[in-house]
Amino acid sequence: MVGKTQTVREKLNISPQEFAEMGRVGAIYYQQGNFDKARTIFEGLVELDPQSANAHSALGGLLTLQQEDETAIEHLNRAIQLNPSQIAPYVNLGEIYIRQQKIEESVANLKKAIELDPDETDAGANRARAMVLGIYQVIKSDNENLDEINLATEKIN
Amino acid sequence: MFGIGKLLGNVAGGLLEKIGLGKIAPFVKMGLNAMTGNWLGVAQDVFGLVSKFKGNSLDGASKQPPLGGFENPVKNFASQNNPLKGNRLADMFKGLSDLFKGFKALTDGNSGNDLGGLGKIFNALKALTEGANNNQLYNNRLSISQFTNIQA
Numbered sequence: 672m673v674g675k676t677q678t679v680r681e682k683l684n685i686s687p688q689e690f691a692e693m694g695r696v697g698a699i700y701y702q703q704g705n706f707d708k709a710r711t712i713f714e715g716l717v718e719l720d721p722q723s724a725n726a727h728s729a730l731g732g733l734l735t736l737q738q739e740d741e742t743a744i745e746h747l748n749r750a751i752q753l754n755p756s757q758i759a760p761y762v763n764l765g766e767i768y769i770r771q772q773k774i775e776e777s778v779a780n781l782k783k784a785i786e787l788d789p790d791e792t793d794a795g796a797n798r799a800r801a802m803v804l805g806i807y808q809v810i811k812s813d814n815e816n817l818d819e820i821n822l823a824t825e826k827i828n
Numbered sequence: 829m830f831g832i833g834k835l836l837g838n839v840a841g842g843l844l845e846k847i848g849l850g851k852i853a854p855f856v857k858m859g860l861n862a863m864t865g866n867w868l869g870v871a872q873d874v875f876g877l878v879s880k881f882k883g884n885s886l887d888g889a890s891k892q893p894p895l896g897g898f899e900n901p902v903k904n905f906a907s908q909n910n911p912l913k914g915n916r917l918a919d920m921f922k923g924l925s926d927l928f929k930g931f932k933a934l935t936d937g938n939s940g941n942d943l944g945g946l947g948k949i950f951n952a953l954k955a956l957t958e959g960a961n962n963n964q965l966y967n968n969r970l971s972i973s974q975f976t977n978i979q980a
Contacts, residue, residue, distance in 0.1 A: 679946070682923070683920055683923040683924060683927065685920060689916070691897075691898070693912065693952070693956055694897070694898030696912070697895075698899050701895060702892075708955050708958075711948075711951050711954075712952045712956065713952075714951075715948045715950075715951060715952020715953065715955075718948045718949045718952075719952070724896070724897070725897035725898050728895060728897065728898075729896055729897075729898050732892075732894055733893070733895070735893040736892055736893045757896050759893075759894035759895060759896035759899075760896065762890075762893070762894055766893060769855050770855055771859075772855050772856075772858050772859030773859060774859035774863060775865050775870050777859075778873050781877075782873055785877055791882050791884075792885075794888055795894030797889035797890065798849075798889040798890040798893075800881060800885065801844060801847055801849065801886055801889045802852065803874055803877050803878060804843075804881075804886070805844050805849065805853060806852075806856050806874050807874050807875065809853055809856040809857050809860065810871055813857065814871075
C-alpha cells in the first residue's frame with residue numbers, strides 16, 4: 672500500500688504511545704462486548720502499522736472469538752512472526768485448533784503459551800491451562816489403560 | 829504440591845463454561861479419534877503439562893480470547909498522560925485525508941489500487957473519535973487505560 676520502509680502510522684506521525692493508546696481503546700470496547708467497534712479499531716491499526724505484533728494479535732484474538740478462524744490464524748501467525756514471545760496468539764491458535772479438531776497443533780501452541788508464563792500469572796496462559804485440563808480430562812476418560820504408559824505423572828497425586 | 833483431583837474438580841465445576849469453552853470436549857474427542865499422528869506424544873505433552881501446574885491459577889483465566897499487549901498498559905505505556913486528545917485525533921484525520929487524496933491521485937485509473945486500507949484507518953479513527961465522547965468508556969476505571977484525560 673505504501674513504501675516498504677514507512678508505515679501509514681509513520682506517515683501520519685502517530686507515536687508508538689499514541690498507537691498503543693488506540694489499541695487500548697479497542698481493548699476496552701472488546702472487554703465491554705462492543706465487538707464491532709473493537710474490530711473496526713483493530714483492523715485500522717493493522718493497516719496503520721502492519722509491523723505491529725500487538726495489532727495483529729488483538730485482531731486475531733477478536734476474530735478467534737468471532738470464530739472467523741482462517742483469517743484469525745493468519746493474523747495470529749503474523750503476530751508470532753513479529754514477536755514470538757507474546758503469549759496471546761499461541762493461546763488463541765490453541766483454541767482454534769481444538770475447534771478444528773487438530774489436537775496435536777492445539778497442544779503444541781498451548782504448550783508454548785504455558786511455557787512463556789512459568790509463574791502462572793498471565794490470564795491468557797491460564798486460559799491455555801484450562802484448555803489443557805479439558806484435553807487431559809477427555810484423554811483420561813477415554814483411555815482406561817493410560818497408567819500403563821509412562822506419562823510423566825509422578826507429581827499428580 | 830497440588831492435587832489433580834482439585835484441578836479436575838475445577839473443570840467439573842464449570843471452569844470451562846465460565847471462560848466460554850464449555851463445548852470443547854466433543855471437539856477434543858473427535859480430534860483425538862481422528863488423529864493419525866503421534867497420539868502418544870500428544871498425551872505425554874498434556875500429562876507433562878498438567879503435572880507441572882502449580883494450581884490456584886485457573887480462577888484468573890481469561891474469560892475471552894486474550895488480545896495481547898494492548899490489554900497490558902504496564903508493558904506498553906508508562907506515561908500517565910493520555911496522548912489521544914481530541915485535537916490530536918483531528919490532526920490525524922487531516923493527515924489521513926491528505927494521504928488519501930495523494931494516494932488516490934497516484935492510483936486513479938489503476939484497477940489494482942487499494943484504498944480499502946486507508947478506509948479501514950479512517951473508520952478506526954472515526955470509532956476512536958466517537959469514543960472520545962463516550963463517558964461510559966472513559967469512566968471504566970477498572971479498565972486498562974488512562975482515559976480520563978481524553979475528554980476535551
